[in-house]
Amino acid sequence: MATVDLKAVKKRFGSTEVIHGVSTSIADGEFIVIVGPSGCGKSTLLRMVAGLESVSEGEVSIGGKRVNELEPMDRDIAMVFQNYALYPHMSVRQNMGYGLKIAKLPKAEIDRKVDDAAKLLQLEPYLDRRPRDLSGGQRQRVAMGRAIVRQPKVFLFDEPLSNLDAKLRVQMRLEIRDLQNRLGITALYVTHDQVEAMTMADRMIVMNAGRAEQIGTPLEVYERPQTLFAAQFIGSPSMNVLDGVAADGSLSIGDSSLPLHSRLSGPVTVGIRPEHVIPDAEGPLAMTVQMGEPLGANTLLHGRMAGRSDAFTVSLAGVHHAVAGETLRFGVDPANLPFFDPKTGQRIEAEA
Amino acid sequence: MTEAVKDPPPGMVERRGAGLWVSHAIMMFGVLIVFFPIWLAFVASTVTQPEITNPPMPLWPGDQFLVNYGKALGSGVNVPVATMLVNSMIMAIGIAVGKIVISLLSAFAIVYFRFPGKMVFFWLIFLTLMLPVEVRIVPTYEVIAGFGMLNSYGGLILPLIASATATFLFRQFYMTVPDELAEAARVDGASPMRFFIDVLFPMSRTNIAALFVILFIYGWNQYLWPLLITTDPSMNTIVMGIKQMFPSGDDIADWPVIMATSILAMIPPVIVVISMQKLFVRGLVDSEK
Ligand SMILES: Nc1ncnc2c1ncn2[C@@H]1O[C@H](COP(=O)(O)OP(=O)(O)OP(=O)(O)O)[C@@H](O)[C@H]1O
Ligand SMILES: [Mg+2]
Numbered sequence: 001m002a003t004v005d006l007k008a009v010k011k012r013f014g015s016t017e018v019i020h021g022v023s024t025s026i027a028d029g030e031f032i033v034i035v036g037p038s039g040c041g042k043s044t045l046l047r048m049v050a051g052l053e054s055v056s057e058g059e060v061s062i063g064g065k066r067v068n069e070l071e072p073m074d075r076d077i078a079m080v081f082q083n084y085a086l087y088p089h090m091s092v093r094q095n096m097g098y099g100l101k102i103a104k105l106p107k108a109e110i111d112r113k114v115d116d117a118a119k120l121l122q123l124e125p126y127l128d129r130r131p132r133d134l135s136g137g138q139r140q141r142v143a144m145g146r147a148i149v150r151q152p153k154v155f156l157f158d159e160p161l162s163n164l165d166a167k168l169r170v171q172m173r174l175e176i177r178d179l180q181n182r183l184g185i186t187a188l189y190v191t192h193d194q195v196e197a198m199t200m201a202d203r204m205i206v207m208n209a210g211r212a213e214q215i216g217t218p219l220e221v222y223e224r225p226q227t228l229f230a231a232q233f234i235g236s237p238s239m240n241v242l243d244g245v246a247a248d249g250s251l252s253i254g255d256s257s258l259p260l261h262s263r264l265s266g267p268v269t270v271g272i273r274p275e276h277v278i279p280d281a282e283g284p285l286a287m288t289v290q291m292g293e294p295l296g297a298n299t300l301l302h303g304r305m306a307g308r309s310d311a312f313t314v315s316l317a318g319v320h321h322a323v324a325g326e327t328l329r330f331g332v333d334p335a336n337l338p339f340f341d342p343k344t345g346q347r348i349e350a351e352a
Numbered sequence: 353m354t355e356a357v358k359d360p361p362p363g364m365v366e367r368r369g370a371g372l373w374v375s376h377a378i379m380m381f382g383v384l385i386v387f388f389p390i391w392l393a394f395v396a397s398t399v400t401q402p403e404i405t406n407p408p409m410p411l412w413p414g415d416q417f418l419v420n421y422g423k424a425l426g427s428g429v430n431v432p433v434a435t436m437l438v439n440s441m442i443m444a445i446g447i448a449v450g451k452i453v454i455s456l457l458s459a460f461a462i463v464y465f466r467f468p469g470k471m472v473f474f475w476l477i478f479l480t481l482m483l484p485v486e487v488r489i490v491p492t493y494e495v496i497a498g499f500g501m502l503n504s505y506g507g508l509i510l511p512l513i514a515s516a517t518a519t520f521l522f523r524q525f526y527m528t529v530p531d532e533l534a535e536a537a538r539v540d541g542a543s544p545m546r547f548f549i550d551v552l553f554p555m556s557r558t559n560i561a562a563l564f565v566i567l568f569i570y571g572w573n574q575y576l577w578p579l580l581i582t583t584d585p586s587m588n589t590i591v592m593g594i595k596q597m598f599p600s601g602d603d604i605a606d607w608p609v610i611m612a613t614s615i616l617a618m619i620p621p622v623i624v625v626i627s628m629q630k631l632f633v634r635g636l637v638d639s640e641k
Binding site: 052077078081082089 | 530532533535536537538539540541542546550551554555
């Protein structure tokens with residue numbers, strides 16, 4: 001149990017910089033999810049905390065102590081890898097106890113700790129099996145078991161669930177969260193799946209191209225995205241963005257215009273979440289429906305803004321029988337629309 | 353897996369009955385052709401000298417088995433065959449084990465460590481693949497003689513102990529081991545050597561067994577090198593020793609003893625192959641990751 005602090009952490013491979021300075025403070029016992037698209041540097045950041053990758057610049061501290069120069073084992077961390085990385089020739093028991101064996105703990109104590117962890121993870125029947133004789137979910141548990149027997153200060157997970165099927169993933173998500181809660185161990189969890197991030201995180205770090213776009217609770221990021229990227233990455237289906245021009249208390253998007261509650265002016269990008277659209281025959285906006293996607297509880301309608309080429313998606317509660325070519329008029333609540341600078345993608349705080 | 357090959361479904365045997373017989377007949381014929389000279393050698397090792405030299409040559413074993421083999425093992429022609437067998441054994445095992453240890457370690461260094469000139473070393477090792485013993489035999493002799501290692505086990509083993517082939521093979525194997533395994537071991541606190549011993553070595557054991565068989569036979573069959581550096585008959589290895597048994601002048605070759613020696617020379621490799629067959633096949637077929 002410990003805090004983790006990153007201070008302007010950078011990573012260069014040769015001359016290419018892949019992490020451009022990430023800073024954050026993680027509280028004791030917090031569950032932090034690092035989320036972002038493939039190649040944005042999530043794994044690299046996690047591996048720098050683990051000590052598997054050197055830190056090019058900046059400082060990583062665990063429990064208030066700088067660890068840049070420490071070997072992974074001296075950092076009091078445990079890591080769960082995407083492909084589990086279990087030792088194929090060792091039994092489950094040996095896999096889980098290997099770290100303790102290296103730490104030269106007495107055999108009886110190793111056995112006791114492994115048994116405790118196995119009980120916690122319901123792995124008792126499999127202790128004498130080899131990893132290849134286990135299912136994916138069981139292997140995943142063994143990897144977790146190997147992490148918890150050492151009672152580390154920090155858990156590091158690198159996409160631990162991406163090799164599991166959808167149903168098991170949902171179940172393991174809850175199990176991991178529950179386990180981390182019970183043990184109270186600080187955790188950093190990497191995923192590219194925004195649903196996983198939303199459901200598991202105390203706070204999340206939304207990463208893009210080596211930068212932390214936003215750090216905050218899932219609802220903060222959802223409700224007040226700080227950048228266009230964060231706005232579009234979090235939420236499913238993703239947020240619609242439209243370019244418009246604001247002037248004199250209204251925002252014109254093509255031929256339509258929206259009343260504004262703020263004194264913006266000039267070109268802005270506005271984000272409209274599909275689920276925040278309010279169908280209204282008199283509404284200021286209109287889209288031409290091209291395709292409907294009934295999901296049961298709600299229906300997604302994909303189409304284009306009337307008279308424009310911008311793709312637009314709306315999500316309506318319940319079942320709708322949409323006809324391709326139909327025009328749907330709708331409005332939005334202008335009060336909590338996010339605006340972004342079209343050039344930088346940064347949020348524009350709209351003062352009323 | 354081998355089971356599946358051995359037991360085809362009964363229906364299949366029935367349907368392909370004729371084809372099966374033909375293929376078996378061809379295989380048996382092949383085996384007979386290969387086996388016949390060995391049979392002749394065995395027959396020759398169980399009869400008396402005059403029986404061999406007076407045609408026609410016998411085709412069935414005689415009653416001199418114990419006499420000839422006893423003579424070969426106990427006294428031989430220049431040196432007892434038992435001594436040569438021990439020498440060959442030491443050389444073959446020394447070469448096989450030495451090659452495996454060295455190539456395991458050098459492949460480990462090449463795959464898991466970053467050091468200056470790594471690729472240069474790799475290519476140097478790779479280049480030596482093109483230089484068999486025979487090509488470098490003169491300078492090697494010079495070196496071994498300089499170290500005073502003629503007529504010693506060290507002299508027999510050391511020049512043959514580095515193996516580019518085995519290094520290359522283990523390198524290929526290590527490259528297929530996921531990097532995460534090394535990282536997991538690092539997080540578990542294992543030093544690189546510990547990772548090598550606890551993880552890589554056990555994972556390579558089927559490869560090692562396969563390689564051991566190949567290298568043991570390679571070592572056992574060494575001819576030119578032992579011939580060159582063992583002038584003392586008590587250091588002779590069996591493969592070259594057989595040649596030494598042929599008389600140089602007008603002496604008469606003691607064929608039954610020479611044949612007994614040949615048969616004896618074949619036994620250890622056969623035992624190694626048979627006893628390691630299971631692991632050997634597994635090592636060639638799957639890599640068990
Ligand atoms: N050893 C390396 N040498 C050079 N570049 C590297 C190295 N490792 C990673 N990179 C680069 O760093 C960037 C970030 O990689 P990283 O593995 O952290 O991405 P990621 O966010 O984990 O992606 P994914 O979701 O696909 O796992 C990538 O552009 C990658 O090409
Ligand atoms: Mg990754």
